[in-house]
Amino acid sequence: MSNKVSITGASGFVGKNLTPYLENNRLLVKPVKVITGYELSSYSSEVVIHLAGKAHDIMNVDHPEEYYAVNTELTKRVFDSFLASEAKMFIYLSSVKAVADSIAGVLTEDIEPDPKTHYGKSKLLAENYIKSKEVPRDKRVYILRPCMIHGPSNKGNLNLLYEVVSRKLPWPLAAYRNQRSFLTVENLCFVIRELIIRKDIESGIYNVADDVSISTNELIALIGETINKKTVLLNLPPPLIRSMAKIGDFLSLPLNSERLKKLTENYVVCNKKIVSVLGRELPVNTKQGLKDTIKSFQEK
Numbered sequence: 454m455s456n457k458v459s460i461t462g463a464s465g466f467v468g469k470n471l472t473p474y475l476e477n478n479r480l481l482v483k484p485v486k487v488i489t490g491y492e493l494s495s496y497s498s499e500v501v502i503h504l505a506g507k508a509h510d511i512m513n514v515d516h517p518e519e520y521y522a523v524n525t526e527l528t529k530r531v532f533d534s535f536l537a538s539e540a541k542m543f544i545y546l547s548s549v550k551a552v553a554d555s556i557a558g559v560l561t562e563d564i565e566p567d568p569k570t571h572y573g574k575s576k577l578l579a580e581n582y583i584k585s586k587e588v589p590r591d592k593r594v595y596i597l598r599p600c601m602i603h604g605p606s607n608k609g610n611l612n613l614l615y616e617v618v619s620r621k622l623p624w625p626l627a628a629y630r631n632q633r634s635f636l637t638v639e640n641l642c643f644v645i646r647e648l649i650i651r652k653d654i655e656s657g658i659y660n661v662a663d664d665v666s667i668s669t670n671e672l673i674a675l676i677g678e679t680i681n682k683k684t685v686l687l688n689l690p691p692p693l694i695r696s697m698a699k700i701g702d703f704l705s706l707p708l709n710s711e712r713l714k715k716l717t718e719n720y721v722v723c724n725k726k727i728v729s730v731l732g733r734e735l736p737v738n739t740k741q742g743l744k745d746t747i748k749s750f751q752e753k
Contacts, residue, residue: 456649457481459498459540461531462505466607467546467638471502474642480649487527500542500649501535503528509550509572517571524575529582536586543594544645545583549660549722551576551598555714561723562598562658580658588656595648597641599661600722603742604638605749610715613707614669615750618676618684626694627670627686629717634662634724637742640735647731654730662722663739669716675740679747 458475462468463484472482483498487505507523528545535543550573552566568574580596588594603611617624644661648654667675670686677684694713701709728735737745 456500457483457498458500458502458649459483459485460502460504461485461487462503462546465504466604467602467641468504470604470638471504471642471645474639475646475649478646478650480646487531497538498540500544501531501538501540502544502546502645503531504546505531506546507572507575509548509570520571520575521578524572525578525582528579532583532586536588536592541592542649543583543592544648545579545594545596547576547580547596547598548573549598549600549662549720551580555718556720559721559723560660562660562726593654593656595654595656596658597644597661598658599636599641600634600720602636602638602641603746605746607638607746610712611672611743611746612750613712614673614716615676615680615747618673618682619680619750621682621685623685623687624670624673625687625689626713626717627673628688628691628694630668630670631717631719632666632668633718633720634666634722635739635743636662637737637739637745639737639742643736644727644731659727659730660722660724661727662724663737663742664724664728664735665739666721667739667743672743675743676747679744680751 458480460468460472460482463472463482468484472484475482505523505527507520532543532545549560550570551568552560552564554569554573566577568577583594583596601610603609640663641661673684673686676682695710698708698710698713700706724735
């Protein structure tokens with residue numbers, strides 16, 4: 454196998470996992486450094502994977518224009534460079550948040566996008582630009598919309614939940630009954646590898662998520678089971694919790710309105726389209742992937 458793969462954002466969490474994964478599958482990986490305002494030259498690789506982007510800001514301290522400069526304008530330049538190059542495949546890592554910030558039912562690729570945050574809007578603008586361009590018949594373009602990605606050593610809400618359980622603190626949000634999808638980074642790497650090595654998967658937009666959704670209360674229990682700690686669930690009234698979160702907005706506390714939403718919202722993502730075209734199951738099941746991530750926190 455001689456595919457040469459250029460990756461932007463190789464130093465990020467996904468890139469640090471994807472690069473060795475592809476190399477272990479005999480693919481030649483070339484990290485590409487891109488910064489805002491820098492025009493890329495033609496690629497010498499057969500595959501371009503655009504991971505570079507500005508992540509969603511949990512603490513609400515970033516300037517909105519940064520999302521559009523990085524997630525939208527930079528993506529436009531990278532994609533234009535791809536079109537002008539000899540590369541045959543482009544994979545863009547977008548987000549389910551390019552479609553909706555919250556979802557009542559199950560998120561599928563057929564839902565009309567209507568993001569409300571600058572993060573989601575900037576990702577959607579990049580998607581729309583990619584879709585607006587005429588792509589030569591010998592090139593393939595994939596837009597992947599992952600849900601919350603996790604894996605060994607990543608930071609974020611999973612790490613916050615781990616700290617709560619490991620310190621034997623009570624979980625105060627047990628009154629919320631939610632279901633949400635997660636994506637173990639190994640499953641994302643698997644999907645990307647399959648797109649690269651196969652020729653039978655059509656260009657298009659694909660949601661990427663683990664097969665089964667899980668509630669936050671179930672996740673708390675799973676963390677306790679994995680690290681052998683007893684968990685305590687508190688059913689505090691949601692109005693009280695929301696008031697505490699609003700205080701956190703002003704005092705930069707661990708719990709703020711944005712983080713409360715992420716921890717308690719329903720966000721179930723359907724992965725049937727990508728699994729169907731792959732014709733095989735994702736290698737890591739939901740709970741095992743979460744357990745692997747949780748165990749990595751113990752090794753810090």
